Amino acid sequence: MDYHGDSPFLLDEFPEIFLRPKAPRPRPTVGAKSGKPGLKKRVAKPAAPRTRPVKIESWRPHKGRLLVFFEGIADRDAADELRGAELLVREADLPEPGEDELYLYEVEGLTVLLEDGSTLGHVRQVQLLPAGQEVWAIDTEDGREVLFPVADEFVAGVxxxxxxxxxxxxxxxxxxxLNDDSSE
Structure with missing residues (x-):
């Protein structure tokens, strides 16, 4: 699991923390026969993962990541089932951001303007690269994608x-x- 907080000590401050397992992959429906005309294999729609409250027993840094131990997850097999899960907190429980700070989730969906006031598009997704670089995936008005490296000198206002x-x-x-490939 990736941790995006300024400090892991924040984990000790939240009154409740929730765990949302990653969504399972779709699997072919049992009994579908592809050999008969008119019948197609169907893909079973996986159930949405259920978010549930969890209690953190302890945590510690480990090889540049955060190793978190939960109540009720007693062995490695049970922990492996949670690989890729998300730890969530209620928005109301988040600490107030400092001056000129915001939460990454708040950026998604914002309209992206250029200095001249023209609209470039909307922030579809915020990505954090392994080296800590923040990148915004911006969908332009004409359906293209721009990967924008975030740095103080590149963000004029929010x-x-x-x-x-x-x-x-x-x-x-x-x-x-944004160059038009058809002119080449």
């Missing part, structure tokens, strides 16, 4: 109440993603 962020992309970034 207004969560109004739902927008103004960016100043590094030179050549937009041309890399």
């Amino acid at each position: 207004d969560l109440d109004e739902g927008w962020v103004t960016i100043v992309p590094p030179p050549g970034l937009l041309e890399l993603y």
Whole structure:
């Protein structure tokens, strides 16, 4: 599990923490026969993972990651079943962000404006790369994707109440993603 908090000590502060297992992969439905005309193999829709409250027994840093031990998860097999799960907290339980700070989830869905006021698109997803670099996947108005490396010098302003962020992309970034390939 990836931890995105400033400090693992925050885990000790939350009144409740919730665990959402990763969604299972779809599996073919048993009994579907592909050899008969008109019958197709169907894919069984997996049940949505159930979020449940959990209690953290302890945690510690381990090889650059956070190793978390939960009540009721007593052995390695039970822990392996949780691989890829998400730890969640209620928004109301989050500490107030500091001046000029925001939570990553708040960025998703914001309208992306350029310095001249024109609209580039919307932030579809926030990605944290292994080296700690934050990247926004921006869907443009014409359906293209721009991967925007976030740095203080590239973000001119954010207004969560109004739902927008103004960016100043590094030179050549937009041309890399938005040049029309048909003219070449």
